[in-house]
Every structure is written in structure tokens, then in C-alpha cells.
Amino acid sequence: MPWSNTKDPYLIWLSEIILQQTRVSQGWAYYEKFVRHYPTVHDLAAASEARVLKDWQGLGYNSRARNMHAAAKYIAGELAGKFPATYSEILGLKGVGPYTAAAIGSFAFDLPYPVVDGNVKRVLSRYFGISEPVDLPSTHRDIENKARSLMGSHQPSEFNQAIMNFGALQCTPINPGCQTCPMKASCAGFQLDLVDKLPVKSPRKKRKKRFFHYYFLSSGDQVILRKRTARDIWQHMYDFPVIENRSRSRQSVANRKAFLEEHGFAQANRTSSPVQYTQLLTHQSIHAIFYAYEISEIPRLPHDTWHLADRKNLSTFAFPKIIARYLEEQWGLK
């Protein structure tokens, strides 16, 4: 793991932010890229947010990147680059919650705070036979207290890594290695045959469908992008001018003409048939239909969130997966 070879709190912080809700196998390459592009907190602080978001593209939950960047500016600017070394100061950094503060505190500074992540919740809910949903705050506190008690005066870093590794390698979500487990004799979950019932989780809500009708408007090598600034998914990433509605069915030709005229694109020619892509998010399923038009001249852009970009420069903008996929598959653009 990244922190196995270092006590550098910056590198540990970087890896922990990247690995929030992200498998090591997915985050590893991003960690290496960020260390390469931003070897110190000063490098990260000096970068533009756009550049950081672009490097983050494909990882998801990109408020992590924005909070991390803001925290880097704070550390570099206000703390002269010296990473905070107490639990409460670490916890005060943007994007750092109880888990990450405990991880950084224990790994980098040997502070005695137990980590409580998905692994720990699974291991301890099984071992102690906890049948309340682990996502409840009360259960979380219970598990945290048990972890603190188990840590005792052991080495915090060793303890935290051990319990998480145990969850990741032995006490796995499915097909856990109970038969070879050295703790099966004292594991309540194993003794009561509840291992495959634990941890209990509250039922999840079903995904809401959303229908985006995107306009890919180009004029020669120029393309119109829109920066997403609303309180919504994909904040500060780029997509295209869009109409959202409740219908899966295509915009009629008349609807499209009205949209184009309304925004000053009276002279527009359809350049290809509409194509549809879908993208699953945790709480939403996005159904996007793309309409491509070539416009003869570009008027003054009607919104300040709209930007003109050269096709050659698209690689500098951070796009949601579904937009990146459209650009690459339909236009060969990266």
C-alpha cells in the first residue's frame, strides 16, 4: 500500500483521499499520477483546479479533488507547507472526515485513533455479532468504541493496517475464509452461523432516471462546452448545452429548432443522427441523447457558463464519463 513505505503525511493524505469509496485496484494508477504531477503539497497548491480535476477524471466523487486542492492551498499558504499533526487539525481539513483523520493520524504520526471503514465495520459486526445496521450513527459509534478498546496500547499504525487488511483479505464480503480463520472460535458471527448475514445494511433507495438532451454544437474546429456549476452532479466538470426533461423520447425536430433559435443558432445543420448513451450513478441513471449540429457562425454565447473550445484542446477539460465516451466514440476526440 502507498503508506507502507512512507511516513510522509502528504503522500498518505493523497492516497487516503483517492481511496475513499474506491478500490485500491482502481485508485492506484491515480495515486501514482498525482505523486508524479504533484510531488509536494506546494505543487498541488500551485496547480489550477481545472488541472486537478482533469487529472481526477474517471475516479468519480470529484468534490474529493476540489476539497483536496483547497486543503493543499490552505496547508501551503497558511501552514507554510507543514502538514497538521494533531487529530483535530487534520480533521479540520476539507474532505477529511473521521476515517481519513484517523488514518493519517495513525500512519503518519502514530496517533492512537482507530479507523472505521467498510472493512472494520464488516469485521467487527461479524466478530461481535452486531445485528443493527452498520450505517446507523449509533452503530458506527459502537463499532468505533470497540475498535478503540481493541487497539488499546498497541501500535496504532500496525493495528489499523492489520484490521483493514484482515477485512480485505480474510473477512471478505463474500466467501470469507472462516474455515482457516484464526479467530473463528471466538467469532460470534461464525459461532452463530450469521457470517453471511452480517453486516446488516439499511435498504438502499432506487435510482432516479434523468433524461438529458445534449446539443453538440460545432463550428469548424470550435466546440461549445458548458461548465456545470449548479447544485447537481458533476460540479465543475464540462458537458454541453442541454435540455433536461422527464421523457426518454427524442426532442422533436421542432423542439430542437426552437432550442437552437432561442440561443442564437438559427443557421444550424444536423451533422449526424442522434445517439444515446446511458450512465449509472449511485442514485441516478442518466439517459443522454446527443444531437450534433454544425453552426455557420458563433454568436455571443448566451450564458457565462458556456465556453468555446478548440477540438485540439478538449483534453484539458474534465468531462463526466458519459461525455468523454461520446467525444471519443463519435468524434475520435480525447
Add this chain to the structure above:
DNA sequence: AACACGGGGGT
């Protein structure tokens, strides 16, 4: 306390 927030991979 409940909810929103991405994207990937396994079964």
C-alpha cells in the same frame, strides 16, 4: 438521521 455524491468491478 437521511441523503447526495461517480465510477468500476465482482457475482
Add this chain to the structure above:
DNA sequence: ACCCCAGTGTT
């Protein structure tokens, strides 16, 4: 389909 991922911020 559904689950999970070395969780956090907002309401």
C-alpha cells in the same frame, strides 16, 4: 440486478 469499495459534506 445487486453489492461493495481503506467516506464526506449538506440538509
